[in-house]
Amino acid sequence: NAGVTQTPKFRVLKTGQSMTLLCAQDMNHEYMYWYRQDPGMGLRLIHYSVGEGTTAKGEVPDGYNVSRLKKQNFLLGLESAAPSQTSVYFCASSYGRLAASYEQYFGPGTRLTVT
């Protein structure tokens, strides 16, 4: 099993450009999450999904959109990138419900720089 994979690993964007980050999991997990990680701020939840076809906002959703058309995939989109979105993005998945009670499996991260 590959676990959780993320594509791409690195990306540099110019302000105003758009892009989509892809997350895939092969563990048949219902829950999937997108986080951003910034120095000194830990991981902050952007959006999450509780199942195929569902999405919901997390702590810092502004400037991002997500889609979960297939159970195994969770896409994070930036429609018009801004320098404030320079960060490392992590995808995660879990078997059970949102919040801390179920182990989350994380991908290796995508390092995004917006110039």
Place this chain on the structure above:
Amino acid sequence: LAKTTQPISMDSYEGQEVNITCSHNNIATNDYITWYQQFPSQGPRFIIQGYKTKVTNEVASLFIPADRKSSTLSLPRVSLSDTAVYYCLVGVGNNDMRFGAGTRLTVKP
């Protein structure tokens, strides 16, 4: 507003026990406390999870007082390979959760 607080950094020496405390002032009554470990250029990895009192597994122990407003991750006899960032995660509402900002542990020889 829910807040999860950890020390920014800690130093230790090989073979010592390390205790990292996380304060969470608004934890959900029915949710667990979970700790993750993260190495550079990797995603976080689950270490241990608990609801109250004490939990122990092969790599760590977790102590949670009765009021559940804090938790302490205990790493026995650390080695150089335990140098990493450690995060606590708590549920803070019906469907919300918060990571702490992380504690950077440096183990010295």
